[in-house]
Amino acid sequence: NAGVTQTPKFQVLKTGQSMTLQCAQDMNHEYMSWYRQDPGMGLRLIHYSVGAGITDQGEVPNGYNVSRSTTEDFPLRLLSAAPSQTSVYFCASSYGRGNTEAFFGQGTRLTVV
Amino acid sequence: DAKTTQPTSMDCAEGRAANLPCNHSTISGNEYVYWYRQIHSQGPQYIIHGLKNNETNEMASLIITEDRKSSTLILPHATLRDTAVYYCIVRVAYGGYALNFGKGTSLLVTP
Numbered sequence A: 001n002a003g004v005t006q007t008p009k010f011q012v013l014k015t016g017q018s019m020t021l022q023c024a025q026d027m028n029h030e031y032m033s034w035y036r037q038d039p040g041m042g043l044r045l046i047h048y049s050v051g052a053g054i055t056d057q058g059e060v061p062n063g064y065n066v067s068r069s070t071t072e073d074f075p076l077r078l079l080s081a082a083p084s085q086t087s088v089y090f091c092a093s094s095y096g097r098g099n100t101e102a103f104f105g106q107g108t109r110l111t112v113v
Numbered sequence B: 001d002a003k004t005t006q007p008t009s010m011d012c013a014e015g016r017a018a019n020l021p022c023n024h025s026t027i028s029g030n031e032y033v034y035w036y037r038q039i040h041s042q043g044p045q046y047i048i049h050g051l052k053n054n055e056t057n058e059m060a061s062l063i064i065t066e067d068r069k070s071s072t073l074i075l076p077h078a079t080l081r082d083t084a085v086y087y088c089i090v091r092v093a094y095g096g097y098a099l100n101f102g103k104g105t106s107l108l109v110t111p
Helices: none
Strands: A004-007 A010-013 A019-025 A031-037 A043-051 A054-057 A064-066 A076-078 A087-094 A102-104 A108-112 B009-013 B018-023 B031-038 B045-050 B061-064 B070-075 B084-092 B105-110
Touching: A004 A087, A010 A019, A019 A031, A019 A087, A043 A064, A102 B045, B009 B018, B018 B031, B018 B084, B018 B105, B031 B061, B045 B061, B045 B070, B070 B084
Parallel strands: A010 A108, B009 B105
Antiparallel strands: A004 A019, A019 A076, A031 A043, A031 A087, A043 A054, A064 A076, A087 A102, A087 A108, B018 B070, B031 B045, B031 B084, B061 B070, B084 B105
């Protein structure tokens, strides 16, 4: 049982490049989400999914796309990277919408130059 | 979800109890208090949650005041590995999904 796995751990992009941050969970969790964390700040929700085929925007969705074709995977796509997207990205999953704990991945540290 | 207020930072000697306070004076009846922590550069880790009764697990105890306007997370015997940022989060059990992380309390456990 690996929990929530994020790849890559580190990435450097040039402005305008695109990439996909991968997130996978093996706990059969219904809910998955992406957060970003900027230096000295708490986590902010980017996008979330309540099940396969269903996604919605969080607090800071601009510049990011998501899709959820399977229960296990929830990739985050940056279409045209900007320096403002330099951040640490965390993926999380939880069993349901109710009174449950969220499990987080170890993060992807992204630098856009 | 109700707003929470936590001290910016706290110190604790190794082996002593760490008591981390959280104010949530606008909490409503169907909102739970959750605690997470984030050890440097790692993903947040769930610690404990509760509604109105005190809760205890292998990691910590959660004490919620009778009026539910504040709570305290207790790490009974802090170790150096407990040095982390601790987040107090209030959320509705069956409401929105997002966890509203504020800036938390930076706990430093010293030898």
